[in-house]
Amino acid sequence: MAAEVARELRASFAAGRTRPVEWRAAQLRALVRMIEEKEGDISAALHADLAKPHMESYLHEISLAKASCTFALKGMKSWTKPEKVPAAITTFPSTAQIVSEPLGVVLVISAWNYPFLLSIDPVIGAIAAGNAVVLKPSEIAPATSSLFAKLLPEYVDNSCIKVVEGGVEETTALLEQKWDKIFYTGSGTVARVVMAAAAKHLTPVALELGGKCPVIVDSNVDLHVAIKRIAVGGFLKRVIERFYGEDPLQSADLSRIVNSKHFNRLTSLVEEKKVADKIVYGGQTDEKQLKIAPTVLVDVPLDTALMTAEIFGPYLPIITVEKIEESIDFINSKTKPLAAYLFTKNKKLQDDFVANVPAGGMLVNDVALHLANPHLPFGGVGESGMGSYHGKFSFDCFTHKKAVLIRGFGGEATARYPPYTTEKQKILRGLINGSFIALILALLGFPKEKR
């Protein structure tokens, strides 16, 4: 099945179907139409998979997916043009350019937390860059996965853009095929498997992973604003109640946990007494609905699972230090996160943070928004991943930048040919060191050769 899909896509790509800019634009316009016409179905699938509030579905997935398409549609004409670069004096006369060409047939493996956006966004980049692409949506978000399998063929060119559903078995089969790039969103553990499989075919990879994204909160802040901004991504007492009411488990604005496996993984993080004792707010759970309320903890011991592994859930632990500057060393003692955040009005602390905290990306005085700016590359570093996308970075992610140097038959510098003589060496040295006289001599054909 996987081999068949790969074969078919290779044939379509070899036939040149994905190369014309008109074809690529048509696919992207079809995706825009799909998002507009099926917004209700998409929202419903996200709600079925995650109890995701419609507002979040719109804000975080649907609108961003549409914006991705339109940004690519606008940019594609200039992105696909060769980029002229300066030609070196040593190859005078010549013209040099960088030509963007599609890698070929690419595989996109998506995740379950933003199952619509994280599937469609890389696919948009792959199409804009002229590739054939197969999307393997996350089986942990089954409603969204089958929505893709049903909808995409209704809108886009199915001979070049395919959806393959399935779990570990189907993904393993896909990973055995040879692709020209693999784009994986998910965990570090599986990313190692993906990269090892890719290594067999020398397939380049982009890995969008996770990590423990820290938020430093300085005392020199507008605290109400800071907390609200963290609270949209994390949760704290007064604001939590304002947002979600006295009984958050009843709020329609709170997503549920994706499945019972993750529900159990999360609740076990706070089972231990020395962790549970640190809960200062929240902690309520509803196993039947797979809901966990926003929960805040303070000074949980650092050697617990909650404090070492990526949480990926509603628990927000607070770590305290003596001086706020110590937070930077603390963050750097852990693996590089996908994103790091700082709330402060202190410019010196801000500069220190930006210069000295390696992270995929960072935000000062807000959380998460940087992913909405298509001019910023979105991606991790170290354990949080490699490669980036969004905006033109998505196009570049699935593109080979081919160097092209074009000469004519003039400008023959006989000094470069054997037999090597000291005279020739002198001229070439001069030329390379930028000597104008040497250039003239070389171009005039010195030393003169017998024809």
Add this chain to the structure above:
Amino acid sequence: MAAEVARELRASFAAGRTRPVEWRAAQLRALVKMIEEKEGDISAALHADLAKPHMESYLHEISLAKASCTFALKGMKSWTKPEKVPAAITTFPSTAQIVSEPLGVVLVISAWNYPFCKSMIHCSIDPVIGAIAAGNAVVLKPSEIAPATSSLFAKLLPEYVDNSCIKVVEGGVEETTALLEQKWDKIFYTGSGTVARVVMAAAAKHLTPVALELGGKCPVIVDSNVDLHVAIKRIAVGKWGCNNGQACIAPDYIITTKAFAPELVDSLKRVIERFYGEDPLQSADLSRIVNSKHFNRLTSLVEDKKVADKIVYGGQTDEKQLKIAPTVLLDVPLDTALMTAEIFGPYLPIITVEKIEESIDFINSKTKPLAAYLFTKNKKLQDDFVANVPAGGMLVNDVALHLANPHLPFGGVGESGMGSYHGKFSFDCFSHKKAVLIRGFGGEATARYPPYTTEKQKILRGLINGSFIALILALLGFPREKR
């Protein structure tokens, strides 16, 4: 030993030693000094390893390495500055920038097995230059197949650069395997596809990104519509004037039309004799084969009678001196080793087709090469070639030169590799481009916070769809919240 090296470099990097631009510039200036002061020693080492003519050492290695340093020294100030990018209206007010930060501690491996790059110094030093310019600590593992050059690095680098941050580890398979077990923040490998797979698999264990500069059979299409004498000289110097064919971007084979082949072969014969004399094995301008293992690998490629019969020029060998003369073959059967594996030596087979346009399909039936070349005055053929032949890089009407232009990314695609370097691309290769978005506490759009209401949704939809009124409403704090 490998673990000790990694540990020491990590400590140096963590101490912040490689971060200041002044430190990086000082290292690069020291490398320039080293190249200038030790040019004789470098040339001698290359001659010991390959019998490389001094002119080639200067042209292809020494001058390029020096140019790399100076280009990085000139560019570093602007490369290390954050790049401002437009801020989105949805995060108004905000400033957005991309900050280049070093990946950390990186490993540069110059081919350990086969093949090694034409510019050994260049291939070793150029990635190191990029790593330093980008603010990393770096360990270089030079190729043990070129032992004189390897020990020269081990001896010279500590005399010139900061040894706590830039180290050389010599050795073969064993030492390299030990290095690959450590965790690096990037691995830059130049060599063969077989070993590249091992490198990438080792890197996968640590989620270490890799750049792989590999090889392939670099094709040269020669159309009949050319200035043949110039074309042949350029092909010949690109093939035999680059380590006698032992270069990743050396022309591997020629494709031309059946009708044009005789004239092309004639021209090749005349030019080879002009360049290397009647007895090329005696020419001081021809490199030797690097060692007997590769000498035997190469000679066995033409052992088979059905291959040997196709030799139309050359073929002489001198096993004692490890020399093989420039050799041209015509229409060797396509299922032979000579025609399927990368040659990396002085044999130049010519394939013929009926019409020159068929050469494009032929090239595309093989794996993507590191470089592809075309000689023609026919603009339509040129456009077809550029648009439809995937390759690392390509040149029209010359060979190999594109690596000398620091504004062009140098690297492969598919089987010929991933990632690129040279010029600023070297700096980028060893950098993480960190997205940084900075806001103040103003511009509070309460519409984004729960509880989600239809009123808020309307405002946000409007804002996202670029409605000016929605922006005003959102910024004015609608809907009003109770504090």
